[in-house]
Amino acid sequence: MSEVLKNIADAIFEGDAERTIELADQALSEGVNPQSIIDKGGVAGLERLGEAFDNLDVFLSELMLGGEAMKGLIEKMTPLFETEDGGGFKGTVVVGCARGDLHDIGMNLVATQLAVSGYKIINMGTDVAVNEYVDKAEEVDADIIAVSSLLTTSAYYQEELIQRLEIEGKRDRFKIIVGGGPITHEWTKKIKADGYARTAPLAVELCNQLMKTDRNTAKEPIIIE
Numbered sequence: 001m002s003e004v005l006k007n008i009a010d011a012i013f014e015g016d017a018e019r020t021i022e023l024a025d026q027a028l029s030e031g032v033n034p035q036s037i038i039d040k041g042g043v044a045g046l047e048r049l050g051e052a053f054d055n056l057d058v059f060l061s062e063l064m065l066g067g068e069a070m071k072g073l074i075e076k077m078t079p080l081f082e083t084e085d086g087g088g089f090k091g092t093v094v095v096g097c098a099r100g101d102l103h104d105i106g107m108n109l110v111a112t113q114l115a116v117s118g119y120k121i122i123n124m125g126t127d128v129a130v131n132e133y134v135d136k137a138e139e140v141d142a143d144i145i146a147v148s149s150l151l152t153t154s155a156y157y158q159e160e161l162i163q164r165l166e167i168e169g170k171r172d173r174f175k176i177i178v179g180g181g182p183i184t185h186e187w188t189k190k191i192k193a194d195g196y197a198r199t200a201p202l203a204v205e206l207c208n209q210l211m212k213t214d215r216n217t218a219k220e221p222i223i224i225e
């Protein structure tokens with residue numbers, strides 16, 4: 001990995017927002033693309049922070065600083081993503097973090113990538129209740145509902161959303177995609193979601209594939225890892 005990306009990861013790990021932006025400017029001037037700055041710099045730093053938190057080497061305050069530094073980095077990179085041209089939207093996606101989940105960094109990355117790839121995005125933010133997804137999806141006639149979960153406990157609400165749609169006879173109206181740290185292939189299949197993607201760029205590929213798929217004939221979820 002290039003030196004500057006390693007330094008960005010360090011700055012995120014240390015929660016140093018100012019240095020993160022300085023280094024991002026340096027990386028851009030060296031010709032590094034915004035996606036690599038986010039993935040190989042920012043996300044790499046946050047992953048290390050998560051491990052350190054797991055091992056009790058850092059505490060919640062450090063996690064928060066790292067999260068804030070990452071948000072600043074994403075804000076800086078977002079206008080630099082190339083927007084896909086083309087008439088009209090490819091589809092409408094309601095995006096949000098599952099009930100009880102405040103981890104919105106990854107969810108916002110997914111929302112941004114989908115938006116620059118030509119999707120109309122309704123971003124519901126964090127801690128979104130099951131009925132809020134359903135009401136909004138109906139209101140905007142969404143094609144896809146995307147639910148992000150970084151907590152094992154909030155992932156449960158992905159399942160509840162699907163069950164709720166089934167009970168109300170609305171399951172075939174929307175495609176449900178899931179993602180986030182604890183989400184696996186097995187979980188996606190178990191809860192009968194329509195798809196899972198590991199990263200934000202892969203979420204775009206997933207939505208592109210799902211937009212060509214008929215829910216009634218698709219028996220297996222689409223998994224993009």
Ligand code: B12
Nearest residue numbers: 050064067102103104105106148151152178179180199200
């Ligand atoms: C930053 C952070 C925080 C910040 C969040 C700030 C924010 N605004 O988001 C703060 C400090 C608030 C926080 C709080 C907590 N956190 Co925290 N946090 C993290 C950390 C370090 C990074 C998360 C992150 O942003 N990663 C970077 C992004 C880009 O990655 P991502 O979210 O996975 O998203 C990518 C993909 O998953 C995918 N994706 C994401 N969503 C979706 C959705 C769809 C549909 C698709 C297709 C794809 C997709 O695309 C994204 C981009 O490529 C993780 C550790 C880790 N390695 O994940 C812990 C972590 C998630 N947190 C954890 C915990 C325990 C907590 C707390 C409970 C701590 C506490 N004791 O209070 C609280 C809970 C708060 C709450 N109610 O949500 C645990 C969760 C354990 C678990 N499995 O349940 C982790 C794993 C840390 C650990 N190793 O223990 N946290």
